[in-house]
Amino acid sequence: MYDVLIAGAGASGMAAAISAARENPDLRVCIIERKDTPGKKLAATGNGHCNATNVKCEHYKETIEFFKSLGVLLKSDSDGRFYPYSGRADAVIHALYRELRTLGVKVVFNHCVVDVLPEREGFGIVVTDKQEDTLLHAKKVLVAIGGKAGPQYGTTGDGSKIAEKLGHRIVKVTPALTALECEGPFEELKGVRAAARAKLLKDGKEISGGEGEVQFNNYGLSGICILDLSRDVIIESGKGDMKEQFRHYAVSLDLVKDYSEEELTEIIHSNIRIPAATAGDILNSIVTDQLADYVLASCNVHAGGYVADIPGLDEKKEKELAHFLKNMTFTITGAQGWKYAQCTRGGVDLRDIDKKTMQSKKVPGVYFSGEVTDYDGPCGGFNLQYAWETGIKAGKAIAKSLEK
Numbered sequence: 421m422y423d424v425l426i427a428g429a430g431a432s433g434m435a436a437a438i439s440a441a442r443e444n445p446d447l448r449v450c451i452i453e454r455k456d457t458p459g460k461k462l463a464a465t466g467n468g469h470c471n472a473t474n475v476k477c478e479h480y481k482e483t484i485e486f487f488k489s490l491g492v493l494l495k496s497d498s499d500g501r502f503y504p505y506s507g508r509a510d511a512v513i514h515a516l517y518r519e520l521r522t523l524g525v526k527v528v529f530n531h532c533v534v535d536v537l538p539e540r541e542g543f544g545i546v547v548t549d550k551q552e553d554t555l556l557h558a559k560k561v562l563v564a565i566g567g568k569a570g571p572q573y574g575t576t577g578d579g580s581k582i583a584e585k586l587g588h589r590i591v592k593v594t595p596a597l598t599a600l601e602c603e604g605p606f607e608e609l610k611g612v613r614a615a616a617r618a619k620l621l622k623d624g625k626e627i628s629g630g631e632g633e634v635q636f637n638n639y640g641l642s643g644i645c646i647l648d649l650s651r652d653v654i655i656e657s658g659k660g661d662m663k664e665q666f667r668h669y670a671v672s673l674d675l676v677k678d679y680s681e682e683e684l685t686e687i688i689h690s691n692i693r694i695p696a697a698t699a700g701d702i703l704n705s706i707v708t709d710q711l712a713d714y715v716l717a718s719c720n721v722h723a724g725g726y727v728a729d730i731p732g733l734d735e736k737k738e739k740e741l742a743h744f745l746k747n748m749t750f751t752i753t754g755a756q757g758w759k760y761a762q763c764t765r766g767g768v769d770l771r772d773i774d775k776k777t778m779q780s781k782k783v784p785g786v787y788f789s790g791e792v793t794d795y796d797g798p799c800g801g802f803n804l805q806y807a808w809e810t811g812i813k814a815g816k817a818i819a820k821s822l823e824k
């Protein structure tokens with residue numbers, strides 16, 4: 421019998437195993453991981469750079485200390501996002517796995533936890549390699565198998581099923597932090613990146629906003645600030661046509677956030693009066709060529725040739741161009757699904773978990789940490805911070821509960 425069995429060698433599971441084994445080196449700790457290597461998702465975080473925490477997280481200093489103890493230095497960028505000094509997510513995984521081996525934690529790969537069965541003493545844990553089921557036994561179990569976002573990294577939503585079967589309430593899971601599909605001629609804009617202030621509108625009213633780089637793709641918009649806005653697009657299945665629900669939302673982009681509409685009108689006014697200016701000269705110092713062409717066409721200014729030869733470039737048109745650049749609005753038609761989502765909204769209801777220890781209130785001896793629980797944060801290191809923090813808490817609490 422193991423003292424501790426941990427489901428999932430992701431961010432939270434590894435942090436928990438290290439914390440439990442450090443607290444009590446005599447514990448027999450085993451991790452069961454469905455993939456063939458640890459931290460498959462971690463490797464993809466922060467575009468391969470691993471944005472591990474954020475200065476805005478209450479306990480970010482503890483994460484910095486934890487990583488220091490593993491030999492990983494973190495440094496922050498100007499927005500307070502912390503990454504490993506080397507900028508390499510694989511260095512983080514290497515350090516976590518090295519520490520697991522040093523502490524004698526057993527890690528079994530290519531096996532899936534499918535069920536947790538309370539027994540008279542401890543738990544029976546059903547593990548499968550898809551050919552054969554094995555029943556393992558442990559005094560304590562930590563379920564750290566993540567949510568449903570990014571199934572290609574091993575997370576397919578098993579945690580909610582296991583927890584529900586044990587009697588926990590589950591908050592419905594939906595993809596969060598995902599790119600938005602929008603109506604628009606995106607073929608023309610595909611590949612464009614622009615710094616913008618983005619607003620999310622519901623029925624024409626602003627409900628949230630953010631700033632950052634926006635990427636135009638063939639289906640719509642992505643980029644960190646769009647992923648953050650996607651958290652506020654609330655679609656309820658069973659409440660009418662989902663496509664129609666999406667269409668209540670729109671993204672409005674301000675592509676020239678440092679200038680007011682009046683100032684921008686002035687700039688456009690003087691650009692138009694540059695001697696020998698071509699249509700391209702009107703906006704090309706403000707946005708990329710592709711965007712400039714799109715804005716001009718959308719405002720019925722037909723690019724090509726000299727400005728002097730373009731009819732209708734009057735003051736009204738100058739205002740229209742400035743307004744368009746500051747309010748480029750796209751109706752949302754859908755969201756990219758689980759495969760592209762960076763996080764899961766919903767999961768094991770936190771009302772059924774003691775937040776000090778991450779132990780279940782329904783089934784003492786079972787713990788939950790990380791994304792399997794009902795937490796989702798914005799981009800910027802908040803989700804990994806939650807995974808480390810709850811994993812460390814659970815690991816320490818489990819070790820303490822097993823003290824003789």
Ligand SMILES: Cc1cc2nc3c(=O)[nH]c(=O)nc-3n(C[C@H](O)[C@H](O)[C@H](O)COP(=O)(O)OP(=O)(O)OC[C@H]3O[C@@H](n4cnc5c(N)ncnc54)[C@H](O)[C@@H]3O)c2cc1C
Nearest residue numbers: 428430431432454465466471533566574790791801803804
């Ligand atoms: C592309 C991408 C980029 C991201 N970038 C960032 C970022 O830069 N910063 C940030 O804060 N957050 C980021 N996130 C979110 C962050 O990665 C997750 O919130 C975090 O990894 C959750 O940690 P976890 O330990 O709960 O789950 P995971 O890290 O997902 O680990 C769960 C582990 O359990 C395994 N598993 C699943 N089911 C089973 C089973 N039945 N039995 C055994 N093992 C199982 C999985 O294979 C996986 O290894 C990103 C997510 C994605 C998809």
